[in-house]
């Protein structure tokens with residue numbers, strides 16, 4: 183017998199309130215997002231990513247002394263164990279960097295400092311260590327994949343500066359680093375999205391943070407979630423020039439294709455983070471000569487809103503931002519991981535602080551009970 187209607191959630195758990203959270207507040211009607219009470223665009227404008235990470239993990243913005251301590255903790259944890267670099271060197275060259283990052287986190291999860299059932303304190307300590315090491319993993323995957331020597335992390339640089347120097351051997355101009363740092367802030371946290379929900383489900387069984395982060399990376403990778411920023415840039419490259427944009431989007435809508443970087447489960451009126459990320463896109467387009475991506479994007483945005491009333495999400499402007507910064511497309515979703523490991527950790531701490539196993543029920547719609555026919559008699 184099917185469950186009574188009142189127990190049946192909408193498909194995709196739409197509108198289901200699964201638990202409380204004090205990490206962030208998404209207000210779709212107002213197109214706004216707050217991290218621990220602070221508007222995300224103000225944080226992006228006024229704070230470095232390390233301050234935002236501290237805020238999400240500890241609940242308050244750091245004092246100068248707390249920020250120094252936190253940065254020191256992060257900077258001193260950036261290097262990878264030699265064995266992990268050897269693992270990265272042996273990964274299949276054609277594999278996606280998201281799979282490499284997931285594998286690296288899985289490897290780290292086997293080391294003594296990452297093992298064991300979590301307390302809030304251990305989850306915070308491991309979360310900062312993952313935040314420090316994941317950029318090093320991504321840069322190493324990039325350079326090894328290109329046949330280049332790995333560049334070790336530098337403790338005299340911020341997280342964003344250091345990521346650029348590990349990838350490219352140099353730190354770009356402050357506007358570029360600033361836009362990247364702001365993008366990390368915009369990506370750091372977003373309530374019970376699919377990857378964060380995955381992380382919370384995993385630790386609800388008394389599993390550990392690295393396992394939760396591996397699962398979350400798997401959930402983030404898909405095109406309907408974090409993978410969309412890569413799909414957006416493939417789409418823009420396929421369109422290639424502004425004079426092809428209108429016919430491309432007309433065809434896409436006619437064939438009822440999903441246009442990547444548009445739509446959102448919560449934001450039906452527009453994504454709170456898009457104005458800021460679009461400003462970074464405009465800034466990068468001016469600095470790095472990317473006006474055509476700007477022009478193509480505007481045609482897609484206008485057409486999607488006008489014809490379908492579907493607005494761009496954060497991944498739409500993010501694709502060209504990272505492209506113009508010089509990152510290869512398969513690094514875009516791994517860069518999302520750098521930011522979101524902070525949100526995942528904050529939610530893991532919240533989940534284990536007041537835990538109950540997450541275990542929903544199913545409405546069974548399969549075969550009625552029946553007797554097993556012996557193998558020899560099955561036709």
Ligand SMILES: CC(=O)SCCNC(=O)CCNC(=O)[C@H](O)C(C)(C)COP(=O)(O)OP(=O)(O)OC[C@H]1O[C@@H](n2cnc3c(N)ncnc32)[C@H](O)[C@@H]1OP(=O)(O)O
Pocket residue numbers: 194405406407408410439440441442443444445446447448492495496497
């Ligand atoms: C950081 C992030 O994770 S942001 C999300 C990134 N993902 C993407 O950009 C992928 C493209 N977008 C989508 O696939 C969806 O909008 C999602 C997955 C983000 C949200 O999905 P849902 O909440 O389930 O919305 P749903 O799929 O029901 O969409 C409602 C309607 O809008 C349409 N729609 C939604 N998004 C799009 C899109 N990107 N292109 C074309 N039509 C769309 C759907 O086809 C549906 O139309 P219908 O009612 O005629 O069937």
Ligand SMILES: O=C([O-])CC(=O)C(=O)O
Pocket residue numbers: 369371372374375376407446447448495496
């Ligand atoms: O909230 C969501 O469903 C997806 C999203 O925008 C995010 O995780 O940043």
